[in-house]
Amino acid sequence: MTDENIIKLYFDRNEQAISVTKNKYGKYLYTIAYNILHIKEDCEESVSDTYLGAWNTMPPKKPNVLQTYLGKLTRNISLKRFRNNSTQKRGGTQTDIALEELSEILASDNSVEETIERDVLLNFVQRFVKGLENEQRQIFIARYWYMYSIKDISQKLGYSESKVKSALKRSRDKLKDELKKEGLI
C-alpha cells in the first residue's frame, strides 16, 4: 500500500492504519529502536508507542515522507526510554558510545549557551549535514541518527571500517569547528 493511502487510513480513523503500518515499516522501526535500546522488550514497547504516536498525531499532521516521520517518532521515543534506563544502569551500547563521541565536541555541560534555542541548533545541524559530501553524510546519519555501530556501517553501506572511522572523525572535527564559528560553543 502506498504511503498516501496509509495516511488516508489514519485520517479516516480506520484502525487498519496501524496493522498496515506495522506490515510495511515494523521491521524498519524495530531496527531503529534496537540500535538505541538493545533490549527486546524495550524495543517492542517503543515501536508500539510509535504506532500510538502516529495514531494520535495524524491528523492533523500529514507527513511528506511517512517512513521518516515514523522513524523520527521511534527514535525520539527510544532515546527518551534510553535516558530513563541509563539512570539505572550503564552499558557500552551504541547510544552510549555515540553520546561519548559527541561529548568530545562539546567539552562540558557549560560550553553550550543555556539560552540557545532548539530551532537555532537545528538550523545549524541541517546546514552542516547538507554541506557534507554524500558518502560522509550517509556515514554520519547512519551513526548518529540510526546508531549503527562502526562495523555495521561498514558492512551495510559497503565501506571499509577505516573509511567509516576516518569519515566520522572528520565530520566531528568539522562539526566542532563550525559550532565555534557560529558562536554556539
Place this chain on the structure above:
Amino acid sequence: MTNAEKLLDVIGDVQDEYIKDVPKRISAIRNRKIIKWTSIAAVFTLIIGSFSYLLGSINWGNAGLGVTGQCAGGYFYYQIPNDGIYRYTPKGESEQLIKTKFSQRYDYSFVVNDTGLFYSKGDNAVYKIPHNSDEATLFYEAPKLNELELSTHTSTDIMVLLNYYSINNFDYCFKEIVVDGVSGKQNEILHEYRDTFDSQLYNEYIEKGYSDDDAYNKANTSKEFDADEIEYKLGNRTLVAKNVEDGIIYTLEENGSTLLKEEDILWEQPEKATEDYIIFKIGESYDEVGFCFADYYIARANGKDSRITSSKAIPVQGDDDYLYYIDYDDNIMCVDTRSGEEHILMYQKDLSYKTMFSDGKYIYTADYDNETPAQCYEILFDENLKPYDLHLIDDDIMK
C-alpha cells in the same frame, strides 16, 4: 539533558531525504552482493580452466553501467566495468568501440567532447576515436609515468592528470595539463606538485642520529605550482578561474568581476563543457575534510547563467532556455531559465539514485550500482518548444 544529548536529539530532525538515503544505500549494497554471489555460483558449475580467466570474464555489472557515461556528437558513450566502452545511437543500438582485455587491472579512463572520444588504459598513452568513426589513433603520449587519467576541460580540449612515482615511491610528481583536443599538443600546466627524495642525504641524517621522519623531511624537497588563472572560452565570453588561495580556493570571474557570491568556492575543473555551456561545481567551504559541495553554476555562451541547488545528478543543459536535473523526490525536473519556473517531466521510483545525461534531445538515466538497465528517453516539446514529457525509446540501451 546533557549537551551531547541535545545534539543527538537535534540530529533526529535532519532533512528527510538524508534519513532515507541510508536504507536505500543498504538495500543497493545488499542487492549488489546477491548479484555478485549468484554470478560466482553459476560459474563454479562449469568445467573450468584458469580461475583468473573466469574472474576476468565475469561481468559483474551486466544490467547497468557502473561507470558514468557522457553525451557528445549526438551519441551516448558509456563504459561497462570489465567489458569495454560503447557508443549508443538514439533509436539505434550500442556499438562496442573498445574491449577491455581480461588481463587489464583497471577499466579505461575516458572523456568525450565535441571532437570525439578520448581514452586511456592509465598508462602513458591517450587514444582518440572521432565521433563518426570507429578507428582509434594514438593521440597523446606522456613521458614514462605510472598513472594517467582523463577529465573534461572545454568543449574541445581535455584535461590529463599524470602521476609519476619512482620504484621506491619516494619521488612523486603530480601534474594536471591541458591537451588540445584536435592537435594533441600539450598546452598549459594547471597544477604541478613534485616531491624529490635524496636517499644519500637521508642515510646521512640517519647516521647522524635523526629520526626516520626528520631524516625524510630533510632529504625530501617539494615544489608546487598552481596556475593563477585558468581561462575558459565560451562563445564570445572569456571566463577566468582565478586562484585566490594556494591553488585550492578559486573564484570565477569575467572581465575582472566575480560571477559568484562572496562565500562561493569554485571547483576549477568543469563537470561538463560544450560550446554552448560549462557546468562548474560550487562549494561552501574547503577545509581538512575537503571541498564541501553546495551548488552547480551553469555558465552559458548566451550570457544567461544560472545555479542549481539540491541536485544529486549533474544538471544537464537542454537548449538555451531549459535545463534538467533529478531532485530528491525521484523526479526529473525541467527548469525554465528565463523565469526560474520548474516542472516535473517524469517521476520514477528510486530515480534519485540514478545519474542522468542529456544532449538536449534525449535523456539517459543510468544506475550507479548496476541494478537496472540504462534507458533512453526522447524529450517531447509542445508547440511553444517547451519540454512537457519524456518518451521512453529504449528501456535497455545495452541490448
